[in-house]
Amino acid sequence: xxxxxxxxxxxxxxxQIRAGRLSAREVMQAHLARIEAVxxxxxxxxxxxxxxxxxxxxxxxxxQARGEPLGPLHGLPVVHKDLIMTRGxxxxxxxxxxxxxxxxxxxxxxxxxxxxxxxxxxxxxxxxFGAGSxxxxxxxxxxxxxxxxxxxxxxSSGGSAVALATGMAPLADGTDMGGSxxxxxxxxxxxxMRPSVGRVPDFPSQNGWSNLSVHGPMxxxxxxxxxxxxxxxxxxxxxxxxxxxxxxxxRAPLESDLRxxxxxxxxxxxxxPVDPRVTKVLDAQRRTFEDLGCIVEEDCPDFRxxxxxxxxxxxxxxxLHYGAIMDRHPGVLKDTIVWNIEAGRKLSASQLARAExxxxxxxxxxxxxxxxxxxxxxxxxxxxxxxxxxxxxxEIAGVKxxxxxDWMRSxxxxxxxxxxxxxxxxxxxxxxxxxxxxxxGRHQGELALLQxxxxxxxxxxxxxxxxxx
Numbered sequence: 001x002x003x004x005x006x007x008x009x010x011x012x013x014x015x016q017i018r019a020g021r022l023s024a025r026e027v028m029q030a031h032l033a034r035i036e037a038v039x040x041x042x043x044x045x046x047x048x049x050x051x052x053x054x055x056x057x058x059x060x061x062x063x064q065a066r067g068e069p070l071g072p073l074h075g076l077p078v079v080h081k082d083l084i085m086t087r088g089x090x091x092x093x094x095x096x097x098x099x100x101x102x103x104x105x106x107x108x109x110x111x112x113x114x115x116x117x118x119x120x121x122x123x124x125x126x127x128x129f130g131a132g133s134x135x136x137x138x139x140x141x142x143x144x145x146x147x148x149x150x151x152x153x154x155x156s157s158g159g160s161a162v163a164l165a166t167g168m169a170p171l172a173d174g175t176d177m178g179g180s181x182x183x184x185x186x187x188x189x190x191x192x193m194r195p196s197v198g199r200v201p202d203f204p205s206q207n208g209w210s211n212l213s214v215h216g217p218m219x220x221x222x223x224x225x226x227x228x229x230x231x232x233x234x235x236x237x238x239x240x241x242x243x244x245x246x247x248x249x250x251r252a253p254l255e256s257d258l259r260x261x262x263x264x265x266x267x268x269x270x271x272x273p274v275d276p277r278v279t280k281v282l283d284a285q286r287r288t289f290e291d292l293g294c295i296v297e298e299d300c301p302d303f304r305x306x307x308x309x310x311x312x313x314x315x316x317x318x319x320l321h322y323g324a325i326m327d328r329h330p331g332v333l334k335d336t337i338v339w340n341i342e343a344g345r346k347l348s349a350s351q352l353a354r355a356e357x358x359x360x361x362x363x364x365x366x367x368x369x370x371x372x373x374x375x376x377x378x379x380x381x382x383x384x385x386x387x388x389x390x391x392x393x394x395e396i397a398g399v400k401x402x403x404x405x406d407w408m409r410s411x412x413x414x415x416x417x418x419x420x421x422x423x424x425x426x427x428x429x430x431x432x433x434x435x436x437x438x439x440x441g442r443h444q445g446e447l448a449l450l451q452x453x454x455x456x457x458x459x460x461x462x463x464x465x466x467x468x469x
Contacts, residue, residue: 080110133405264377302365
């Protein structure tokens with residue numbers, strides 16, 4: 001019974017708590033029991049505040065009994081990625097440098113979830129400083145894929161994805177620079193969205209003008225993700241990139257008439273190598289969109305320069321955020337982070353200026369393309385989940401990769417455009433490994449993106465398949 005409760009949708013769970021058919025304490029007890037039983041096998045939740053969570057659940061029930069107003073996430077357990085500051089809860093960033101750090105304040109992302117009634121139960125594993133799409137670090141070790149414990153769960157929001165897939169939490173948050181919300185959602189058969197820059201404000205931040213990395217939601221269904229996004233989104237004057245719209249729009253019903261929607265279908269995003277196991281699963285889903293009434297055509301934007309743009313701006317970001325840490329703690333950070341910082345230090349002003357100029361041109365090409373199409377559909381990752389002991393993919397379909405993130409081009413190409421994108425479960429390989437579909441929407445078009453993903457999800461049902469541990 002506890003396991004059944006833990007796999008209720010967040011929408012249903014919140015409704016039952018609000019109606020008095022479940023208490024926040026019952027929900028929390030069930031999830032803590034599930035964590036105790038499952039987490040040792042997958043290593044997803046690396047810091048757990050069980051006593052504090054039960055105390056908060058009691059307070060939530062007492063507030064409800066007094067007739068106090070209830071937030072949209074009232075009584076729901078949530079977990080936070082270990083890159084996101086959480087007051088009073090150890091936040092290590094997956095690094096030995098911050099192994100014992102306990103923040104005295106929370107990030108705005110956490111504050112908004114708690115203000116909406118969610119109860120924080122712990123932190124989820126991430127690679128050091130979120131660098132790379134394989135979740136392992138020197139503090140906590142690796143997080144395992146629940147569909148095959150010998151495979152990676154992806155990253156960098158890997159712990160969040162695994163916590164969702166295994167029923168340890170109904171909602172989880174994360175970050176996405178080069179695919180860190182989309183990749184682990186793909187590899188763990190859950191849903192993850194990279195919102196438009198500014199949709200979810202970021203505060204505090206070392207770089208308020210950053211337009212590369214974003215915060216966003218993860219869940220087991222599109223409706224749950226929309227509910228989660230609704231409390232994350234909304235303007236905050238402390239983030240100069242924040243979008244002025246509130247998040248309430250994402251709590252509207254997602255059912256929509258999809259007939260006539262135009263979809264550009266690209267299984268290689270203009271020539272990227274793709275493992276045939278991925279292509280086989282995704283090709284079978286083209287008919288799903290056609291059955292929904294969509295017009296599907298083979299087409300792809302002109303993504304030239306996207307790789308160079310992303311690599312330059314990523315290197316700049318790594319120097320900005322982690323360069324001083326590397327100088328204070330020589331020999332501590334993993335080699336791939338050091339490589340990225342050093343690449344940032346080699347950048348010239350003319351190289352950064354070129355990257356910004358090329359990115360503007362890329363955005364305009366994407367804008368023109370998306371005037372013709374409502375959506376672009378592509379692979380999330382170019383390969384299925386790989387071995388847990390392999391730090392990163394070095395070859396795809398016979399093509400050698402240049403560096404530790406080169407295999408993530410199918411995600412970071414989209415990052416460079418600033419358009420919203422999400423991973424939705426699409427099926428499984430013959431070995432039983434999850435494969436997700438990446439749906440990219442128009443600029444700041446999250447609601448339409450959610451509506452298409454919801455329609456696709458309802459037909460396929462791929463996200464309802466649970467791992468057996």
